[in-house]
Amino acid sequence: EAQVTQNPRYLITVTGKKLTVTCSQNMNHEYMSWYRQDPGLGLRQIYYSMNVEVTDKGDVPEGYKVSRKEKRNFPLILESPSPNQTSLYFCASSLTIGTGFSYTFGSGTRLTVV
């Protein structure tokens, strides 16, 4: 089944403890992206990657890192999490960008930083 898989689904951590949220897609998509969803603010893009080894900042990149060493994987790294990073995170992928190309989203990771 074609899908975007995120892990973990739920995570509670403490301030400052480094964590990684994994994202993997099995559709050979070139484009991958991370979003966070917050009440009243909607979905905002954190980082995106147009292809292997090509990443760039979205709207809210502060406090996050990403890497794209393989086409299928796009992990999100929080080096020193803070409570304001408590949010629902989504990974998305698309074959590429442009007319006719839809985005597929993962099931989400609910992160709580205490």
Next chain:
Amino acid sequence: KQEVTQIPAALSVPEGENLVLNCSFTDSAIYNLQWFRQDPGKGLTSLLLIQSSQREQTSGRLNASLDKSSGRSTLYIAASQPGDSATYLCAVSGETSGSRLTFGEGTQLTVNP
């Protein structure tokens, strides 16, 4: 900067009713408009994708239309069912917004049995 607005923010209807959700966007230079469904605390499920050159798309009881020149899209749900209860999000991608999808805040739909 692209902005997407969805009206109404919430909608409660009895089962069986036909309903329309509205989405408007400010920049008409779009690649696509995509409608998603989100169940509470869950992921986004893609419902329909309308390319910028298309006027509408249909899937089962769902029909989405696009009027790019006026910056509007509607999602029509026929014969609503309690299982349709969810938040519906529209999102656009386009030349000025680069790779990102710009989302509306969503319409929270409740279909009462």
